[in-house]
Amino acid sequence: MIAIDPDEPGGPEVLKPVARPIPTPGPGEYLIQVAAAGVNRPDVIQRLGQYPPPAGAPRILGLELSGKIVGAGAGADPVRVGQTVCALVAGGAYAEYCCAPSGQCLPVPAGLSMIEAAALPETLFTVWSNLFDSAHVTEGSVVLVHGGTSGIGTMAISLGRVFGLTVIVTCGSDQKCARALEIGAAHAINYRTHDFVEEVKRITDGRGVNVVLDMVAGSYVSRNLQCLAEGGRHVTIAVQGGMQAEINMASVMTRRLTLTGSTLRARSAAFKAHVADTLLDRVWLHLIEGRLRPIVDTTFPLSEAAKAHVRMDAGKHVGKIVLRIA
Known part of the structure; x- marks a missing residue:
């Protein structure tokens, strides 16, 4: 063959x-x-x-x-x-x-x-097992997904539309943001021109999101945690931005955050x-x-x-x- x-x-x-x-x-x-x-x-x-x-x-x-x-x-x-x-x-x-x-x-x-x-298969197994199984999203959950126009990102948007999630994504250009909105994202943030932490706070009226699905890791982790609502869940599925992260554990404790991750x-x-x-x-x-x-x-x-x-x-x-x- x-x-x-x-x-x-x-x-x-x-x-x-x-x-x-x-x-x-x-x-x-x-x-x-x-x-x-x-x-x-x-x-x-x-x-x-x-x-x-x-x-x-x-x-x-x-x-x-x-x-x-x-x-x-x-x-x-x-x-x-x-x-x-x-x-x-x-x-x-x-x-x-x-x-x-x-x-x-x-x-x-x-x-x-x-x-x-x-x-x-790859994106469907990954998104389902991490968002729905590990992070326990339900109808009405608000989710932040990085890489909104990647295979994972577009599948997360599509599943979110079907199962009643509000999906906020980050993308690297205005064109990609527009495409993510066409696919079904509720909001798309150009991370090159806007601070996604501030944008998430604005979009959610300061409440934050229930879940972050992160494939960047590195310096994004501490910023992602700032995007989470109390009791929020942070799920790492890739480390494109680096394997090391520095976070404020006091914030994790007082806001009852959950950090998890997986490889498939x-x-x-x-x-x-x-x-x-x-x-x-x-x-x-x-x-x-x-x-x-x-x-x-x-x-x-x-x-x-x-x-x-x-x-x-x-x-x-x-x-x-x-x-x-x-």
Whole structure:
């Protein structure tokens, strides 16, 4: 099969198509003929040599895909062979074939293309498990999301619209702010021209937000805490701004704030299967009936994975970048 499996870390130019053996599904896994694969920020970090795959995961890049099940390992239901699915994987999606745990394979929602389906798993699993499970948002919650036009940001906006959240986002330009509002954000703050802490206070009449979903970390953490209402929750899902933060713990105590965070890739198959079951129960009907759609920015053929990463590195995309494979 053709895959993107660079031998050395580096820039986008290391992402060249190579021949690799078709994988064999292990116990509880399906072999999927891949139609499309989503491009995510962790792929970039892995390409740079800073995010090695978890033990046992393929070295081939790619954390999400859509395609057709063409084989089943021991313990995986053979009845599903032939079905089209989208799947969350720990690696291997930038290829013509990929193995996925059965519990992480979800049916492609009626009405969605394979490109759209490939744009779902990574952001949907991440946003749901962190906002709805960890941060316990409910209808009426006010949420601040950084990176409002990223894949995570656009999914948070879209889910927020469906589930009655008020979503405030930050973006790096007026154009991106306008696009975030079109997608469904209640408010969009250009962090290059405005102090988001002051803007959040203004928007919420000084009350603050219930939850901050943060992928920046670093110096943003102390500022994020200033945005929280009493009893608010701060959820970190990436550290693009640095791994160290200095915060006022007295404020955390007196305002009863909660700080938490997670990564998805290294979580157990059982955890991911639980999230998949919840999504199937709570979210899938919204996809089928058209109330929820992933935002797709651009697509590239697998052979042009390098160009996809150039676009990701430039930070000009809105929503998901997707590789077309079949």
